[in-house]
Amino acid sequence: xxxxxxxxxVGATGAVGAVxxxxxxxxxxxxxxxxxxxxxxxxxxxxxxxxxETEVVALTEQAFDGVDVAVFLVPDEVSTQWAPVAxxxxxxxxxxxxxxxxxxxxxxxVPELNSHAVRSRPRGIVASPxxxxxxxxxxxxxxxxxxxxxxxxxxxxxxxxxxxxxxxxALRDQLSLVAGTxxxxxxxxxxxxxxxSTGPFAAPLALNVVPWAGSLQDGGWSxxxxxxxxxxxxxxxxxxxRIAATxxxxxxxxxxxxxxxxxxxxxxxxxxxxxxxxxxPGVVLFDxxxxxxxxxxxxxxxxxxTWVGRVRRSLDDPRALELFVCGDNLRKGAALNVAQIAxxxxxxxxxx
Amino acid sequence: xxxxxxxxxVGATGAVGAVxxxxxxxxxxxxxxxxxxxxxxxxxxxxxxxxxETEVVALTEQAFDGVDVAVFLVPDEVSTQWAPVAxxxxxxxxxxxxxxxxxxxxxxxVPELNSHAVRSRPRGIVASPxxxxxxxxxxxxxxxxxxxxxxxxxxxxxxxxxxxxxxxxALRDQLSLVAGTxxxxxxxxxxxxxxxSTGPFAAPLALNVVPWAGSLQDGGWSxxxxxxxxxxxxxxxxxxxRIAATxxxxxxxxxxxxxxxxxxxxxxxxxxxxxxxxxxPGVVLFDxxxxxxxxxxxxxxxxxxTWVGRVRRSLDDPRALELFVCGDNLRKGAALNVAQIAxxxxxxxxxx
Numbered sequence: 001x002x003x004x005x006x007x008x009x010v011g012a013t014g015a016v017g018a019v020x021x022x023x024x025x026x027x028x029x030x031x032x033x034x035x036x037x038x039x040x041x042x043x044x045x046x047x048x049x050x051x052x053e054t055e056v057v058a059l060t061e062q063a064f065d066g067v068d069v070a071v072f073l074v075p076d077e078v079s080t081q082w083a084p085v086a087x088x089x090x091x092x093x094x095x096x097x098x099x100x101x102x103x104x105x106x107x108x109x110v111p112e113l114n115s116h117a118v119r120s121r122p123r124g125i126v127a128s129p130x131x132x133x134x135x136x137x138x139x140x141x142x143x144x145x146x147x148x149x150x151x152x153x154x155x156x157x158x159x160x161x162x163x164x165x166x167x168x169x170a171l172r173d174q175l176s177l178v179a180g181t182x183x184x185x186x187x188x189x190x191x192x193x194x195x196x197s198t199g200p201f202a203a204p205l206a207l208n209v210v211p212w213a214g215s216l217q218d219g220g221w222s223x224x225x226x227x228x229x230x231x232x233x234x235x236x237x238x239x240x241x242r243i244a245a246t247x248x249x250x251x252x253x254x255x256x257x258x259x260x261x262x263x264x265x266x267x268x269x270x271x272x273x274x275x276x277x278x279x280x281p282g283v284v285l286f287d288x289x290x291x292x293x294x295x296x297x298x299x300x301x302x303x304x305x306t307w308v309g310r311v312r313r314s315l316d317d318p319r320a321l322e323l324f325v326c327g328d329n330l331r332k333g334a335a336l337n338v339a340q341i342a343x344x345x346x347x348x349x350x351x352x
Numbered sequence: 353x354x355x356x357x358x359x360x361x362v363g364a365t366g367a368v369g370a371v372x373x374x375x376x377x378x379x380x381x382x383x384x385x386x387x388x389x390x391x392x393x394x395x396x397x398x399x400x401x402x403x404x405e406t407e408v409v410a411l412t413e414q415a416f417d418g419v420d421v422a423v424f425l426v427p428d429e430v431s432t433q434w435a436p437v438a439x440x441x442x443x444x445x446x447x448x449x450x451x452x453x454x455x456x457x458x459x460x461x462v463p464e465l466n467s468h469a470v471r472s473r474p475r476g477i478v479a480s481p482x483x484x485x486x487x488x489x490x491x492x493x494x495x496x497x498x499x500x501x502x503x504x505x506x507x508x509x510x511x512x513x514x515x516x517x518x519x520x521x522a523l524r525d526q527l528s529l530v531a532g533t534x535x536x537x538x539x540x541x542x543x544x545x546x547x548x549s550t551g552p553f554a555a556p557l558a559l560n561v562v563p564w565a566g567s568l569q570d571g572g573w574s575x576x577x578x579x580x581x582x583x584x585x586x587x588x589x590x591x592x593x594r595i596a597a598t599x600x601x602x603x604x605x606x607x608x609x610x611x612x613x614x615x616x617x618x619x620x621x622x623x624x625x626x627x628x629x630x631x632x633p634g635v636v637l638f639d640x641x642x643x644x645x646x647x648x649x650x651x652x653x654x655x656x657x658t659w660v661g662r663v664r665r666s667l668d669d670p671r672a673l674e675l676f677v678c679g680d681n682l683r684k685g686a687a688l689n690v691a692q693i694a695x696x697x698x699x700x701x702x703x704x
Contacts, residue, residue: 178527209602220641229667244613244672250603252561292555296556299543310564
């Protein structure tokens, strides 16, 4: 390829799109033209990227003329319809939706762990995992490379912005309702006060936690829980990995957390786990609870890495480790991972 | 013994004491006199119990004159000092603090699981477990009786009222601060806004979760986490049980939750687990996520049972089950369990 590749950002006017434009303005500039694409409803707006006002064009076949890489930051059904159109026009698609993640001929990529996988893309599509998986898999993958992971139990603490602006608005409305009241001390009073204002969630989130995310699957599992299992197995190339996840929404705006129990093939020590995590790409070790050092969502929101703390070896199993991990679900959990994949694709294209 | 036993409620003016007085007014009346005891600072107040205004007397040796059973709802150091005094005066002490829980000659009792243990009390003291253990152990114990539990991974979602009124006040103050703002979307903005108003917690709880509760133990564990392990082993009489807990404070006023991964000796089925949980004393099965039926803190606050939902068999291990449990940390997690133990002691005394 001659010159820098042209990038299309599909879904530029959404919440993840806004974070993508920030990231594109901050990262080393591997792109030639950057084209902003959105639904006809929001096209025509001007948005700033790399310091330039850029007009958003409507999502049509022509929007992909001359595009080398197209990142899709849109709902599943939009990706399903339009990703093949972009591929047919010659673009490599990097998709943030769930539409293609588990397709066998679509690589599922976390660049810190399996960037090599971008090289084989028979459908012309590379998928980025869901934010619940991305909140913990970079840290787990770093430990796996040394110790060999055999089993994971993941309990998540999911932020509302993963459900989009509707989720954020619902939580803010509910918090205004309960501030200064004695709600939360009698059965059902929060539910009555919130009424129908649960937004995209199955129950009120103010002064509450809600153990449900996604749609109902066989055996009582939620789709978010089976996705963590399926995606982690695919990313780590461990089709037989034992993994049980529980997804719980919590009243946090942005940054997912997870309590992870990881059992490895080999005995582990906290000291060696600390060494690995302290040097792993994309990971920050923040683990000194005696000094108040452990990650919390409000401290890591807006940052790129996966933060890891509360590293403990099981008292009953020298091969098992507990971790508490936090990561920004809009950055590493969405826009950042997609940008990293797109940059890896750009490097591959430059070699062609 | 002739007639009904006399009960002393030590710590009657505290948060758990208030719940105890409600419970004593609701339960079948096994008690003769009920004496309310508190620190000299709050003695002299009149509180209602069983429909009668009753004056609170100061905590002195004389307060235990003629007392058969004394429930202690006070901090560890008050129990350490005063429980032996009550015993020396002839009372059986039922202690809610952590002071005696792990003493080998003090039974640790959850009446649904090991009420027989109240019969042997060489120190004259019976201990009630901590609220984090009580939030899940009734459900786990019921399944253990059938399947034989071998390993537990517990991730908790702890409510602030477990830290007393200071915890509730801190969260309410913080929620008022963030209501109607855009706090929670930039690194550290909640921490800056909350400043020193973290109350008894290690970090802000509004729009946040905090993976720390208690004091630092060997290996990076918190005291709340090792307590769940130690207490569960003692209650279930399984000194070799593998158990790893992670304790996380969440912005909920009252009702603890836990995601529990339980591995059993035998293969299990969800149908049989449902049958057991549906009929276990002190447990309510609430598990139909397709209809929105799963327990959340705001729905179970103020109720007595341990609520269980999200029952799933591991997709990779036919002996492992996932559960989500919720229980009121001031009722079953504290006052109710103490009242149940005291009532079991009263039955024993009536046989003597």
